[in-house]
Amino acid sequence: MEQILDLLLFCASILLIIGLRKLSNPASASKGNLIAAVALGLGVLVSILYPVVTDDNNYLIIVIGISIGAIIGIISSHRVQMTKMPEMVSLLNGFGGLAAALVSLVWLINNDFSGETGQLVIVLLNLFLGFVAFLGSLIAYGKLSGKIQDKHLRISFSTLINITLLVVAISAMIFFSISGNLSITHLCVFIALSLLYGFIFVAPIGGADMPVVISLLNSLTGITAAISGIMTDNKLMLLGGVLVGSSGIILTLLMCKAMNRSLLSVIFGNFSSSKGGESSVDGDVKEINPSDLAIQLAYSSRVCIIPGYGMAVAQAQKTIKDLESVLESNDVEFKYAIHPVAGRMPGHMNVLLAEADISYDKLLDLEEANDYLASTDVAIVVGANDVVNPSALEDPTSKIYGMPILELSKTKSVVVLKRSMKPGYAGIQNPLFFKDNTKMLFGDAKESIELILRELKDL
Amino acid sequence: MNSILQLLTDNLDIIYLLVFTVFLGFEIISSIPTVLHTPLMSGSNAISGVVLIGAILLIRQTDPADYLTLSLAFLGIILGTINLVGGFAVTHRMLEMFNKKKK
Numbered sequence: 001m002e003q004i005l006d007l008l009l010f011c012a013s014i015l016l017i018i019g020l021r022k023l024s025n026p027a028s029a030s031k032g033n034l035i036a037a038v039a040l041g042l043g044v045l046v047s048i049l050y051p052v053v054t055d056d057n058n059y060l061i062i063v064i065g066i067s068i069g070a071i072i073g074i075i076s077s078h079r080v081q082m083t084k085m086p087e088m089v090s091l092l093n094g095f096g097g098l099a100a101a102l103v104s105l106v107w108l109i110n111n112d113f114s115g116e117t118g119q120l121v122i123v124l125l126n127l128f129l130g131f132v133a134f135l136g137s138l139i140a141y142g143k144l145s146g147k148i149q150d151k152h153l154r155i156s157f158s159t160l161i162n163i164t165l166l167v168v169a170i171s172a173m174i175f176f177s178i179s180g181n182l183s184i185t186h187l188c189v190f191i192a193l194s195l196l197y198g199f200i201f202v203a204p205i206g207g208a209d210m211p212v213v214i215s216l217l218n219s220l221t222g223i224t225a226a227i228s229g230i231m232t233d234n235k236l237m238l239l240g241g242v243l244v245g246s247s248g249i250i251l252t253l254l255m256c257k258a259m260n261r262s263l264l265s266v267i268f269g270n271f272s273s274s275k276g277g278e279s280s281v282d283g284d285v286k287e288i289n290p291s292d293l294a295i296q297l298a299y300s301s302r303v304c305i306i307p308g309y310g311m312a313v314a315q316a317q318k319t320i321k322d323l324e325s326v327l328e329s330n331d332v333e334f335k336y337a338i339h340p341v342a343g344r345m346p347g348h349m350n351v352l353l354a355e356a357d358i359s360y361d362k363l364l365d366l367e368e369a370n371d372y373l374a375s376t377d378v379a380i381v382v383g384a385n386d387v388v389n390p391s392a393l394e395d396p397t398s399k400i401y402g403m404p405i406l407e408l409s410k411t412k413s414v415v416v417l418k419r420s421m422k423p424g425y426a427g428i429q430n431p432l433f434f435k436d437n438t439k440m441l442f443g444d445a446k447e448s449i450e451l452i453l454r455e456l457k458d459l
Numbered sequence: 460m461n462s463i464l465q466l467l468t469d470n471l472d473i474i475y476l477l478v479f480t481v482f483l484g485f486e487i488i489s490s491i492p493t494v495l496h497t498p499l500m501s502g503s504n505a506i507s508g509v510v511l512i513g514a515i516l517l518i519r520q521t522d523p524a525d526y527l528t529l530s531l532a533f534l535g536i537i538l539g540t541i542n543l544v545g546g547f548a549v550t551h552r553m554l555e556m557f558n559k560k561k562k
Contacts, residue, residue: 016506017483023502024491030554033502037547040509047512048519057519058529065533066511069540076541077548082556088549089501096507096542102535103513109528110520118466218500221507228513230473238473239480240509246484247503251496340493347496354494354556365493 015039043236082355083312086345090141097133100224114181121177126227128194133220135198158204165197210344212255219248258340260402283434294455300377302333310383314445317356337369339387374410381416389430414438417445505546511539
């Protein structure tokens with residue numbers, strides 16, 4: 001029996017690798033996801049059946065727990081809107097982190113709060129990272145869903161506090177591990193310390209850096225899963241956790257590269273509250289009304305949409321698809337320029353456009369888009385801001401200087417759909433709005449596009 | 460110094476596995492197209508729900524009269540399962556969306 005279960009766990013590990021491999025290829029991604037799910041299902045089954053020394057088992061509790069979790073998981077995954085995907089992923093990630101921390105706690109209780117130095121280091125590290133991932137993800141969720149505003153969480157000396165807390169936590173970890181056992185008070189202090197660090201870690205990081213934070217927290221939860229695997233001597237957990245950890249790190253670095261910032265400057269840089277020498281922008285903005293824009297669009301040969309977080313907020317993706325259909329029937333070429341960090345999580349825009357049935361080959365990545373935009377008649381910026389800010393190229397004092405952007409200087413005409421003149425998430429004024437080839441169309445993006453559509457039909 | 464060496468040699472199997480898996484992880488993911496960033500994230504997020512296994516293994520060794528520990532592990536199982544099932548289900552929904560438009 002034991003040998004068969006060991007072999008099954010081995011098969012599950014291989015399946016997991018194959019699943020993840022397929023998940024990273026568009027053609028086989030869906031199958032890969034299913035294979036990975038089967039692999040983990042198998043792993044769970046093995047962990048339930050595997051013979052243990054004691055015969056307590058507590059099967060009833062396990063089955064009830066899994067049933068409750070599965071029901072909540074399935075219902076919430078069906079209810080969530082595609083625009084809310086970053087929130088959903090952060091929340092799930094927080095749950096995973098807390099689960100890992102609980103695994104550590106239960107281990108400690110089962111082992112009378114004592115153990116060998118090596119074991120205790122691992123268990124406490126897991127406890128620490130688990131709570132950090134948990135509270136960090138919850139704060140990220142709060143920020144993404146707008147329940148927590150960045151300005152509520154401005155902490156002075158956050159970098160200093162961050163480093164101090166980290167040093168204290170590591171020292172405590174080493175001290176407790178060498179002493180060989182923990183008192184309840186020590187444990188509570190350590191947990192409080194972990195939670196505090198999770199708060200300080202994420203709280204000062206601003207909205208524009210959210211894609212980096214989310215993938216970093218994701219990677220952190222992976223690492224806790226791997227450590228839990230070491231604790232309970234389960235190879236599948238170790239493998240799964242490490243794979244998640246390393247893929248999360250890769251995504252994190254990709255996002256950093258897309259913003260031309262180092263990971264350390266995201267964590268310690270305090271993006272949203274730093275005081276950069278901001279050149280004030282003067283000038284008049286020119287407005288355009290929907291009917292003029294409709295005429296302009298109808299007589300263009302190339303139109304390009306630049307979506308951003310605002311498109312997600314306005315839920316404008318399906319209306320944009322309608323615009324695409326109308327204009328394409330008028331022989332207008334219609335494309336989408338996607339910046340890697342547009343939105344609030346890696347690949348956010350791609351998901352939303354896919355939801356609206358917009359074809360994959362119409363999406364241009366940064367380099368293709370910049371070639372295309374140089375010969376585009378009308379570029380419509382829908383709720384994007386920092387990713388089209390020319391300060392990144394022109395103004396060395398700007399906070400986003402050096403970040404690769406979608407360049408609109410050669411585009412014949414640029415129209416920005418925007419609610420108001422409020423600066424973007426990074427809190428930076430955008431000189432694009434004052435350029436000669438730029439016109440503004442104020443209002444909710446979805447309603448504006450509906451107006452344009454109505455005008456187009458009347459033409 | 461000796462004890463550290465001892466610790467390393469005792470766990471050499473795990474360390475081998477750890478190092479190989481890290482490289483494997485980097486290899487598998489390194490060339491991922493932008494379209495798949497979100498599904499990869501939510502999919503890998505689901506995989507981190509594998510901690511559920513840890514909670515199951517530990518609750519099976521817990522004294523049935525120890526209600527505090529049982530409830531902690533019970534909560535761990537619920538949360539781990541939400542992470543696992545919710546993550547895979549939501550990733551599936553997303554990927555189906557990518558697929559349907561290819562037809």
